[in-house]
Amino acid sequence: MTVGEVSALTGVSIRTLHHYDRIGLLPPSAVSEAGYRLYDDSSLERLSAILIFRELQFPLKDIRAILDSPVYERNRALDQQIELLRLKAEHLNNLIDLARGIKLLGVKYLNFTAFNTQKIDEYARQAKASYGHTPEYQEYLQKSAGRTKAEERRLGEELMALLAEFGQMLDMDPAGEIPQAQVAKVKAFITEHMYTCSDGILKGLGRMYAGADSMRQNIDAAGGPGTAEYAHRAIEAWCAGKH
Numbered sequence: 001m002t003v004g005e006v007s008a009l010t011g012v013s014i015r016t017l018h019h020y021d022r023i024g025l026l027p028p029s030a031v032s033e034a035g036y037r038l039y040d041d042s043s044l045e046r047l048s049a050i051l052i053f054r055e056l057q058f059p060l061k062d063i064r065a066i067l068d069s070p071v072y073e074r075n076r077a078l079d080q081q082i083e084l085l086r087l088k089a090e091h092l093n094n095l096i097d098l099a100r101g102i103k104l105l106g107v108k109y110l111n112f113t114a115f116n117t118q119k120i121d122e123y124a125r126q127a128k129a130s131y132g133h134t135p136e137y138q139e140y141l142q143k144s145a146g147r148t149k150a151e152e153r154r155l156g157e158e159l160m161a162l163l164a165e166f167g168q169m170l171d172m173d174p175a176g177e178i179p180q181a182q183v184a185k186v187k188a189f190i191t192e193h194m195y196t197c198s199d200g201i202l203k204g205l206g207r208m209y210a211g212a213d214s215m216r217q218n219i220d221a222a223g224g225p226g227t228a229e230y231a232h233r234a235i236e237a238w239c240a241g242k243h
Contacts, residue, residue: 001044003028003037010047025064026050027149042218049074052081056088056124068140073208087120136195143194155193160222162186163209166231167223174230175237183238186231199239206235 007014020026021037026047028037039047046067053063066072144152162185169179183202190197190205197205209215210232219228 001039003039006039006044006047010044010051012047012051020047020050020060023060023064024149024152025060025067027153042215045074049077049081052085056081056084058124069136073204075211084120084124091117091120136201139195159186159189160218162189163219163231164223164227166234167220167227169234170224170226170230174234179230179234180238183234186235187238202235203239206232206239209235 001009003014003017006012007017017026017037021028026043029040029043030038032038049067050063053066054060058066066077147155162182165182166179169182172179187197187202190202195201209219210229216228219231220226
């Protein structure tokens with residue numbers, strides 16, 4: 001989709017989408033030969049996460065820190081967003097009840113505890129901290145400092161190419177020598193260019209590759225149907241100690 005089509009679909013202005021691209025929050029998935037920004041399903045999924053966080057009044061820098069965190073998981077983020085939205089709805093309902101009470105009974109009904117947002121603020125603080133203060137994220141910030149968006153995109157393409165190679169191994173035992181050597185390449189690439197990829201983190205990435213809809217679709221598109229699930233199985237074998 002073009003930036004205009006995304007704007008029409010979501011209600012986000014073209015100017016805002018351009019701004020999100022400039023600050024690295026929502027780069028396009030591709031740029032046409034004519035220089036037009038193009039967005040795919042994974043871009044729209046990221047935009048939906050951005051918009052929910054914005055509705056919850058997260059600063060843009062915090063949203064980017066969460067979405068770019070090496071420990072980011074879509075389902076965990078959605079669980080956090082749902083809980084924050086529930087707390088916000090509870091807060092608004094308390095304010096509605098307060099306003100109705102004041103209308104009926106006057107200032108005798110005034111109760112300032114309805115304005116207390118401490119529960120929301122504390123949960124939001126914990127959600128941010130769970131992403132932004134990990135050693136892996138701090139290492140990622142150091143290694144990515146000074147890299148251009150084009151360089152970041154190239155590294156993403158190189159990692160995807162490594163994952164796509166699993167598609168040529170589908171008839172092999174995922175615990176076999178060749179698939180396990182490929183897992184080692186993926187692990188080494190992430191450690192070199194992003195953050196120290198422990199077996200625990202690698203296992204979480206494997207689950208994400210096979211579980212997150214957009215990630216699975218992208219890997220399968222690059223390597224063929226079943227590639228993402230096979231990569232997951234090969235990583236599971238690695239983390240089980242068979243390497």
